[in-house]
Amino acid sequence: MLSRLSNQLLGILRLAIVLFVRLPYWTVTSLPSWSRPRPSWSLKRTLLVYFFQSTLSLGDAEPVTPNHKAIEEGPGVKASWVPPVPDLIRGDVAKWAQEAGVQSERVPGYWFEKKGLDILPGAPPRAGEKVIYSLHGGAYTKMSAHPSNLVSILRHGLMEHTHSIQRLFNIEYRLATRVSNKPVYPFPTQLIDAVAGYNYLVKDVGFAPENIIVTGDSAGGNLAIVLIRYLLERKAAGDINIPDIPSALLLFSPWVDLEVRQHNPNSSAIRNIPSDYLNIAGQDFILATSYFMGARPLSEAASNPYISPAPQSSAVKPTGYFEKYPRTLIVCGGAETLQDQSHILHKKMVADLGAENVQLVEYPDAIHDFCVCSWHEPERSQALELSARWMEDES
Structure with a gap:
């Protein structure tokens, strides 16, 4: 106290x-x-x-509220409880969860909708209705899915710019932290919760996977990528209970390389420190990474594709990882420290999916995750309008 x-x-x-x-x-x-x-x-x-x-502080262990423990009510707040999915957690992820001492638990999720609508939380979809499944950023240690949170500015923005898409579901996954210097909710807790939220949309609410667009910003972008990896691998293993993958993947400034290392002075991680609020080479960010890794060695981030899906190092095979992924749009800023990571991700995805299925859009003077900044105009509105058109494109 x-x-x-x-x-x-x-x-x-x-x-x-x-x-x-x-x-x-x-x-x-x-x-x-x-x-x-x-x-x-x-x-x-x-x-x-x-x-x-x-x-900005990502590395302190102060509790974040709202969080997964309760639904925080408020004017216009709509939420649902997402049931745990212990039977869907298999393979390496189940092994890592056991090693970390975590399991699937009930977590909340918050519904966003077009202005003027009043849809019951979890209401069944209309015929052919699309929905956005959202995974928020915050280095896996901060922020919230609640509509009042800073990063929800992006979610509100998407709903403002879409036309046919009327709903977005933002999962309140558990955040990694430390209590008495012991890991709490480390990797793969967040993936387990992401699987539960996706399964809820498909099995409980009734959305067809081909009508779901998964989106994530920063760490949420990492989580969106590894969620699809998990769905694909479990399907390939013959798990008939796992849902099919979504139709599209939308990423904003994704954090796809968690390896802690000395960065090249010419890399965006160093070059763009003066022009970004996020310093991935700083001690604060390294501390947040250690919270997420828990008891696992930091060196594993370079070789585990469920931690770093697009690392700069060659520890993860350069081709094949993104085969069978859905069409993807990557949005990033030219002034952000994660700029290089978006470019490396794009290159790896194009190698597996072809240039026609992967698009990278960079706004030259934009910072990290700029769509969560209401003041970052005109780039924010331009990116949201582009994203809305892309999501609603049937091609």
Whole structure:
């Protein structure tokens, strides 16, 4: 209790320093456009990026709320409980879960819908109705699926720009953390919950897999990719109870390489540190990765495709991993530290699926996961409109 209070007071002090010391300094030094991380940026965008750089914390173990333990009610909030699926967890994932001491549990999921609609949570789909299955970002340690959370700005945005797609389901998967220096909900907890949410949409609600688009941002993009890998592998193993894969995969700034290593100075991980709020080479991010890995060695991230589906290293075979994946759209920013990861992922997917089935769209001066930033215009609206058109394309 005392430790939590100390952390809260420290957080207040840090925020005060940012607002009353750093912000005035940034304002003065950023007045000339040439002094900003990107000369094309407005002063407002520059200051907001600096603010997030100074305040974002992924590596602390403070509990996040709302979380998987309860449905947080509120005006317009619609939610469903997703039942556990212990019988669907098999193979290596079951072995890793046993080693980590985790199992499938009931978790919530939140429904988003087009403005003006009032659809009951979990209502059966109309004939041919499409739905978006969403996996949120936050380095597997932060953020929430709740409609009020920062990363839900992306989900609201998708619903604003779609036309025929009326619903989105955002699963509240369990977040990795540490308690008394012991791993809590490490890998593969999040994959287990993602499988449960997808199975719920298919088996309980009644959506056909060919009418489901899976989307994820940042760590949620990682989770979306490995969810499809798991569905494919269980189908290949003859598991008749596992649902078929979705029709499409939409990724925003996916985090696909979790290997902790020294980065090349010319890589986006280093080159774009000044222009992004996310520093994947920093200690804070390494700590978040260790929470996710739990008791597993960090070195395993380079070789386990369920942890790093598109690593820079050659530890995972360069071709074949993405065979049978659905058509895919990758959206990323040219100013983000994960820029190279999106390009490597695109290259690997094209090798397996062909260029006609994989599209990479990069916004040159956009930061990491910019569609969760309501102020990141015009790129945010452009990317959301593009994504909506792509999802509703029947080709």
